[in-house]
Amino acid sequence: MPPHAPQTVRAQCHRLSREDAQEGESNSISNQKALLTNYAKRNKSRNIKIFLDDGVSGVTFNRDDFKKLMAVTEVGKTEAAARCSY
Numbered sequence: 001m002p003p004h005a006p007q008t009v010r011a012q013c014h015r016l017s018r019e020d021a022q023e024g025e026s027n028s029i030s031n032q033k034a035l036l037t038n039y040a041k042r043n044k045s046r047n048i049k050i051f052l053d054d055g056v057s058g059v060t061f062n063r064d065d066f067k068k069l070m071a072v073t074e075v076g077k078t079e080a081a082a083r084c085s086y
Helices: 027-042 063-076
Strands: 009-018 047-057 078-083
Touching: 009 027, 009 063, 027 047, 027 078, 047 063, 063 078
Parallel strands: 009 047, 009 078
Antiparallel strands: none
């Protein structure tokens, strides 16, 4: 990539399952991070950016990191995005 080109990221989007609400990082979030991180390593992905909304249900788009993901996507700075769905 030329030095003047905007750097892109491979995004991982994690969110809380409503059934898994608890103090600290939820089991659902931990499992999603492990699954997608292992996938990224197996596929030699670089420049991983994790967008994490723990404590906010996925039934709403009003989540801080989801909004950040949308912002970098809208300006063309994501190369790929991955998320888990159970």
